Amino acid sequence: xxxVTQSQPEMSVQEAETVTLSCTYDTxxxxxxxxxxxxxxxxxxxxxxRQEAYKQQNAxxxxxxxxxxxxxxxxxLKISDxxxxxxxxxxxxxxxxxxxEKLVFGKGTKLTVNx
Amino acid sequence: EAEVAQSPRYKITEKSQAVAFWCDPISGHATLYWYRQxxxxxxxxxxxxxDESVVDDSQLPKDRFSAERLKxxxxxxxxxxxxxxxxxxxxxxxxxxxxxxxxxYFGPGTRLTVL
Numbered sequence: 001x002x003x004v005t006q007s008q009p010e011m012s013v014q015e016a017e018t019v020t021l022s023c024t025y026d027t028x029x030x031x032x033x034x035x036x037x038x039x040x041x042x043x044x045x046x047x048x049x050r051q052e053a054y055k056q057q058n059a060x061x062x063x064x065x066x067x068x069x070x071x072x073x074x075x076x077l078k079i080s081d082x083x084x085x086x087x088x089x090x091x092x093x094x095x096x097x098x099x100x101e102k103l104v105f106g107k108g109t110k111l112t113v114n115x
Numbered sequence: 116e117a118e119v120a121q122s123p124r125y126k127i128t129e130k131s132q133a134v135a136f137w138c139d140p141i142s143g144h145a146t147l148y149w150y151r152q153x154x155x156x157x158x159x160x161x162x163x164x165x166d167e168s169v170v171d172d173s174q175l176p177k178d179r180f181s182a183e184r185l186k187x188x189x190x191x192x193x194x195x196x197x198x199x200x201x202x203x204x205x206x207x208x209x210x211x212x213x214x215x216x217x218x219x220y221f222g223p224g225t226r227l228t229v230l
Contacts, residue, residue, distance in 0.1 A: 004157070037221075044119070045158075045206065045221040091157050100146045100165055100212035103219060105157030 002027045002094050006106035013082045014114050020067075021077045021109045023092030031097035034068070036077045039108075040088040048090070051075065079111075087113045117141045119222035121207050127228045133195035136225045140189070140209030147184055148219065149192050152204040161205075164190060165212060197229045 003026045013019035025034065036048040051059045051068050058066050063083075067076045079086055089110050093103040120139040128134050140147050145166050150158035161180065163171040166187040175182065179198070184190040194201055204226050208219040 042223075044223045045208075047218050050218075093157075100163070100170065100210065100217070102148065102160040102163055102171060103150075103158070105159070107156050 002029070002032070002096070002104040004092050004094050004104055004106035006092055006109050008109045009107070010110045010112070012112040012114060013079070015082055015084060017082055018078060018080045019082055019111065021079075021090050021092075021111070023075045023077070023106060025073050025075060025092070025094050027073075027094060027096075029096050033095045033097070034066075034075045035093040035095070035103065036064070036066070036075075037091045037093060037105075038086075038088045039091065040085075045091070049077065082113050084113050084115060087111055119207055119209050119220050121205075121222035121225055123225055124223060125226050125228075127230065128197050129230050130199055131196040133193065134197055134227060135194075136192045136205050136207075136227075138190045138192070138207030138222060140207070141220055144209035144211055144220075145187070146210045146212030146217075147190050148208040148210075149182060149190070150206040150208065152206055152224070154203070158204075158206050161192070194227075197227075199229050202227055202229045 005024045032053045034051045037045045039045040049061045063080045065078045089108045091108045092106040095101045147164040149161045152158040162175045162182045164184045182192045204224045206224045207222045210217045210219045
């Protein structure tokens, strides 16, 4: 079974600063995929970034990057140059190999961006 | 840009009543997921369809919940009778189901309140 743990229920950051959201996971799968999703207030969940576990290189998407530590089963999200629009719930999720496998989510971290 | 549609956005009902939620996935997406998100937690899969077939309903409370995707396109999730503990956000997501890194696209959700 897969489990995902987000130990920070809430985080805050000043606009233009950098913040890191933590995530740890557990899986018995040899091949799996990790994701960060963003859920703004009253809006749908959207994919922020994804990481294939077999890749050693950390994924980056503009201001968003991950620190993937496979041995430690850690998958943190770094947001650089934080913007007011980054305020949202952030969910870490994992998925087994396979196009139609379900996502297993953590409980989420609420990010507040202060002007 | 194509989006996953859900209706209604909000539903208030009394316990023991029947409720139904509708989801229209992105055109061409074979895989459809219904997730339940209890306040303060991450989404959890209720049921997953591949075309019109159920591939995972292990977490669906089958004594009161039912789901169908008759023509492999849109889907309906029903609860009868609703209980207080069913108050949650019900999220629909769709994906092509063909790639390991397949992105799941989420709808805006239906927020259910059971009184």
